[in-house]
Amino acid sequence: MNVPAALKRITDQVWELPVSYKEGMLVPARIFASEKLIREMDAGVFEQVSNVATLPGIQRYAYCMPDGHWGYGFPIGGVAAMDPGSGVISPGGIGFDINCGMRLVLTNLTAEQVLPKLHQLVDRLFARIPTGVGCHGFVKLKPDDFRSLVQQGSRWCLKNGFATQHDLEMTEEEGCFSGADASHVSDKAVERGYNQLGTLGSGNHYCEVQVVKPENVMDAELAAAFGLTTVPNQVVVMFHCGSRGFGHQVATDYLKLFLSVMGRKYGIKIVDRELACAPFQSPEGQAYFSAMKCAVNMAFANRQVILHRIREVFSDMFHASPDELGLRMVYDVAHNTAKLERHEINGTRKELLVHRKGSTRAFGPGAAGLPSCYAKTGQPVIIGGSMETGSYLLAGMQTGADAFFTTAHGSGRTMSRHEAKKTFRGDKLQREMEARGIYVRTDSFGGLAEEAGPAYKNIDEVVEATELAGLSKRVARLVPIGNIKG
């Protein structure tokens, strides 16, 4: 058990490290978790979330979500809102895979219709969506076109026939963070990413075919509002990927820049170099914010062209148009971002720079910025579990205001990749999963072993904790039947 003695229980689902816990903490650190989850939390989470609480300009609390685990800089599952006037922006609070995120797509097909063709369907998805280490994409671009794309995000996809207007409306920020300026990204970042549009990547990135079983619907009204349950045992597609090498290089470039100016030019001292930062209102901070938006937009465009390809594969397999198959997006959520949003602090609405690292924005009903069809439901929240154990669709709640309307993003690891690879064998896991009704195609058995279900927290416990903490409400559990992973 790694729980520090100073950790105080605030409610059944909220735990706090006071400012006295560590020198330099400006606000307390709060962790959302059940008692069981908090006892199993990595020691690194307590260390890292309290480090985040020392960052200049931080407001209210440094937070960690119930799926929180040991990352670098911020814990994965970390959230921090900074005063944009006096605060900082930190690449370590966003992550190298900028706007790594999830997308959920409906079909009007039933499991009974899909299962006879499942192997063929998954094989075709695997053949048509590039996966794995260093994969190059199917959309050929020149570097200058790519610079234009990263300023436009999903809008570029709409103009070039890879998106519908509805897709954009169902994407956070309509698939484009405004203010992205490609003059702030390096040639190296462009060179590293311009040929990766339409690639899934590897690690925990995947594309999964899932079933909505009637017994797994927790809130029938919300499920219907999100388009689930239009047919019994409805098949849906969920996928997870990000900004690929482009975003990784943007983060590396600015991490180095911030390390060089942070102390010398701005006199900022930090407790962990991975928390390198710059004042938000500085030339470096603004340049990174703009470059980060380019990477955000690359990730939106990447997921959008992958969706286009999924539509092609389904259309081909089931001899019907994407419209006839009901291939409509539920939503696209971003995990690794920093955004200017308005939140209430001490009774006053205020603009804040909200860092979310491995966590999901979860606006409640009535929030500005949601599509009109979700005004009454709150934002759809997509939480991907491990490949073996299923995923969830949730909805944002009004009670999430304290945590700047943020919730978990996945299961959260409990076992290191190194340990998982020693414990599981990818080929054996693939056979066992198939025997349990999940057909997986992968580029890498080693990578598959790292993603084994027991390497992750129990997804049911994680989402239950988010609901009990008032961060997001369970709508339905989604059961995997097919998966492609890098």
Added chain:
Amino acid sequence: MPYQYRGDIAHADVAFDAWAETLEELFRDAARATMQVMAENLDGIRLTQTVEVKLTQEDEEMLLFDFLNELIFYKDAKRLLLIPAELTISRSDSGVELRGTLQGEEIDPARHEMSTDVKAVTMLRYAVRKTSEGWHATVVLDV
């Protein structure tokens, strides 16, 4: 083995320690440790392409950071799996300079057993230091 993976840091990422008598050996071993996260059998990489590399930094620590990131860059930009062939590291008044050649080939899924993509070298627990026995590095890679 001149490097060893660790499971006790940053569960979502990959950490390793590397030890060597000389700085050049440390860079070579850290490069191999990084590349092996992506390609399981480094001996299966044919050395058919050569890339010249020249990097300058203020100290050894940031030089290794840049060097490992260079390997990651070539993996994404050119799909090249590269390992160091020859490296020379020298110190001058302006800092530390690395000159060398990397050799390897383009990723071939039919022959290379690929594993997990490395996104970046992180600063978490990152350290390069000289000890009485030589050089030691701790590296956490974001994957």
